[in-house]
Amino acid sequence: MTDDYSPAGTITTKLEDALGWARKYSLWPYPFVTACCGMEYMSVSASHYDLDRFGAAFPRFSPRQADVLMVVGTVSHKIAPVLRRIYDQMASPKWVIAFGVCTCTGGFYNDYSTVQGIDTILPVDLYIPGCPPRPETVIQGIMLLQEKIQKMGGKLG
């Protein structure tokens, strides 16, 4: 086919878009729930503010089966190695959501036992600040993550 009829790379970019679309609407979250943000996570995944609309209804409690690691709530130094290990066990493609300000920057827990932001130990894809974030904020955050996933297309890293 000539280039002006179907430009080069049409098939593969459409494929990338399709993969991105499929991935963004079938998120399998791994909710690493520690603290108060867990209450908002429960509210978001329940019927009022539904996570099922993103295809993320059932949390997959095995890191091998999940692709989104939602770190919900304060991470202390004692649990940080566990979190790192879970992240390492997940298979690509994987994304990390820092849910709540304690995971983004440590929150107001500037002390000897709180990790000041999980981006000191993991690469984070989405930061949802708030103490705790309202469910609407979480939904907006997940929609932003979806855009990011769409743009990534079929890439694994």
Added chain:
Amino acid sequence: MTAMVWDVRRVEPGEPAFELLKKLKEDGYNVLVDFTAVDYSAWGKGPKGDETDDLKRAVPTEAHNLVHEIASARGEEYGTPHLPGKDTLTEGLPAPRKERFEVVWRLMKLDPETGDDRGRAAVYAAFDEEPPVLRSAASLWPVADWLEREVWDMFGIRFVDRPDIKRLLLYEEFKGHPLRKDYPITRRQPLIGPKAGEPAGNPSFNHLEPTIKYE
């Protein structure tokens, strides 16, 4: 509001608190409500540990006195930002303490049939850091095991009959005892956990050992 009435006992430094606790248990105090400690090493000092800090805060300013005069000339009542009836210049500073730590056991006599709280007792014991003087109360009330572990964890108070006491809330690799007054809250500890390629030897909760030994 019905406040709790405490039967307060103070143990003299040097006297064993355990005997008193045993006697109280025999008297019917069947519940250990709480066991905690206070570190009095910064008692009477200002927030920066500076003794003059308190005095600066306690003296009312000139403007303050002027407003008081104006208000009373107008016949109005203007309160000062200190609780009325307290002379902050002298009473604001607390009485100094000799020993560094003070622990308190809070006991309750609970009637199992009616659920009435028949009385509360508080046993205070003040002591310095070394040598360790406290005996564990875990043989009287089993929950004292965890409460003592927490006091060791946070304050570093030793118990004479618990040489291998484990931390409760923090991990074994943690250095220091955080609730002591000389531990700054923002002190950072190094991150623990296996570095890339190392076997997961730490933190200590990675070790699993069975408790039952078979021959």
Added chain:
Amino acid sequence: MTTDREKTTYMLNMGPQHPAMHGVIRLLLELEGEKVISSDAEIGFLHRAFEKHAETETWNNVVPWTDRLNYVSPLINNVGYALAVEQLAGLTSPERGQYLRVIACELSRVTDHLTCVGASAMELGAFTVFLYLIKAREWIYQLVDSLTGARITTSYTRVGGVKADLPPGFEEKCLAVFKKVREAIADSDKLLTKNRIFRDRVDGTGKISKADALAYGITGPFLRSTGVPYDVRRAHPYLVYDRLDFEVPVGSSGDNFDRYLCRMAEMEQSLRIVEQCFKQIPEGKHSLEVTEMKDAFTYQDMGKQGQTGLLKKYQAKVDQTLSEGQRGFRRNISTTETGVTLPSKEDAYGSIEGLMNHFELIMWSWGIKIPPGETYLAVEGGNGELGFHVVSSGGDRPYRVRCRPPCLNPMAALPLLLNGGYIADIVPTFGSVNMIAGELDR
């Protein structure tokens, strides 16, 4: 020839991160097949240094930290801390303020039990019950949101009173919501209480005897399920609980089913308490001297024009949920000790004394000064006796705040509950302990 079979046990780690949404805790189990031979709990994975932070913050600033202790019933922690500090200072808040605190506490107790029952039902497979109860919890969160400004981290109380008065129409909204909440609880009850699967899993599991529960200092629904009717609201009534009529549900056998029933019954009692409060609460609107209310901008203009005498006479018409708001509302919900509470907005903006008062309470190293001393005060939290041991050295901040966590006691008794049972029994038992890591690890 018989061979001695060698008994082998193996160690299993349940946690520190496990699928039950209870938070982070590690259970070390020694198993023989599926039977638990011995167990140990390791806690402290959410240690956030509450007690150390409380020593660095001023008296009122500690209240947001108390929110995050038992984060499913934050208002109870707020009220407990404020009452402990007030006991140390010898203050009481006015009657309407006390009723508001009781309403807040009981709404929080309902959310606590809804979360506990919902989450533990979900782990046993009853996902519908989880959705129903979380739906009911959402409505209560919306009520709490309109009352305090936030759903979970409420920071509603201050030393001497509460943040602000009830929003308009709160009572009608509450009563409408309670009707729906009662329906949701009744639906869940229908689904669970006579359900064969649920009963098989929770009947007879996690049993604890009265003597053991007392030896471990357990209080709350856990103790009441064994048959001891101890409730801090009855034993040491605080706020206005001695004027309210409520029952304390008591179980008999100390197993998981009794705890579930206790919690369901307590929710109904809490809703009844709130309804009684609405009937008994003293009217909050009128102050004795002021005759007229003016709009806030008119009030402001009067001040700018120098009519300061008129400022004392009138009140500004502002929303009653404005924090430290209007003079008339303020004196009903907060103590009038000027050393402790911020002045109302009219006084702060309209008179020099009020401005100075406000400034001196806010300024660093001034602020509220509580006389030296120590005290212990207990309130009935969702899990039992929530105690606050507060020590003051006469300064603008606490010297030591200790929170006595009610869920530490059943966690210390966990080996008694789990040993001898199966792994499958751990799930309902642990769910009924209602371990809240924020409170356990502080």
